[in-house]
Amino acid sequence: DGGITQSPKYLFRKEGQNVTLSCEQNLNHDAMYWYRxxxxxxxxLIYYSQIVNDFQKxxxxxxxxxxxxxxxxFPLTVTSAQxxxxxFYLCASSSPYTGGNTGELFxxxxxxxxxx
Amino acid sequence: xxxxxxxxxxxxVAEGNPLTVKCTYSVSGNPYLFxxxxxxxxxxxxxxxxxxxxxxxxxxxxxxxxxxxxxxxxHLKKPSALVSDSALYFCAVRDGGNTPLVFGxxxxxxxxx
Numbered sequence: 001d002g003g004i005t006q007s008p009k010y011l012f013r014k015e016g017q018n019v020t021l022s023c024e025q026n027l028n029h030d031a032m033y034w035y036r037x038x039x040x041x042x043x044x045l046i047y048y049s050q051i052v053n054d055f056q057k058x059x060x061x062x063x064x065x066x067x068x069x070x071x072x073x074f075p076l077t078v079t080s081a082q083x084x085x086x087x088f089y090l091c092a093s094s095s096p097y098t099g100g101n102t103g104e105l106f107x108x109x110x111x112x113x114x115x116x
Numbered sequence: 117x118x119x120x121x122x123x124x125x126x127x128x129v130a131e132g133n134p135l136t137v138k139c140t141y142s143v144s145g146n147p148y149l150f151x152x153x154x155x156x157x158x159x160x161x162x163x164x165x166x167x168x169x170x171x172x173x174x175x176x177x178x179x180x181x182x183x184x185x186x187x188x189x190x191h192l193k194k195p196s197a198l199v200s201d202s203a204l205y206f207c208a209v210r211d212g213g214n215t216p217l218v219f220g221x222x223x224x225x226x227x228x229x
Contacts, residue, residue, distance in 0.1 A: 004159075033216060040125070042206065042221035043160075058216070090159055103148065103210060105217055107159035 002027050006091050006108035013115050021076045021111045023091035032074035037088040049074055086115045118143045120209050122220035129197045130228055137192040137223045139207030149190040150208040151181055197227045
C-alpha cells in the first residue's frame, strides 16, 4: 500500500545526544515536510523539501537538520542544540504546487521523542 | 503571511446533535483551505478541502465545510455527531503560490453519548 512510514514510533534520548527520525514515502511525491506538534500549539513547520537535494527552513528550524538525497526519504535529525526537543514529530508529503495541484498533505503516523 | 485561527480549544456536543468547528483564515490571494482530523497518537487524516467552486464542500465521514469569503471563514460541520467523531481537528490554509500549509492550533471535539 502507498503511504508514509515514520520510525521509530517512540524514542527516548538523553540530553546532549543527537537523534535521527526516519521518514520514507512511496507515493512518488516530490515535496516532503516535517512538523512538530506540542499540546495546544498545533503543528509548526520545521523543514520542507520540494525537490531532491534541496530544502528550506520552516518556522522553527533551529536545532534541527535534514537531508534529501532520495525522493523517497527525508530524515530529520534533532540535535543537542534543540533546547526543548520533547514533542510529537510528523512527516508529510504532497504533490508539487503546480498545474493546479492543491498540495494536499499526506501524513505519517508520527514519532514521539522524549528527552530524559 | 498566511494564518489560521481556530477560536475554540474545545467543543462539546451531544451525540445526534449538529456540530460546528470554527476556522477563520488570512491569506493574500485566493485561499486553499483544508480540514484534517487527528486521533490520539496518530498522524493527521485529510477530511476535505476547498479550492474553488461551490462554497459548500462535502468530505469524508459525513463532514462538510462552508467557505465564506466575506467573513474569511471555513467552518466544519456535521448534521449529526457520533461519539466516534471525538478527536482533534485542524484547519489549514495556503495561498495559490508555492508555500507550505499553515495550520491552526486545533480544536478538540468531544461528543458525549
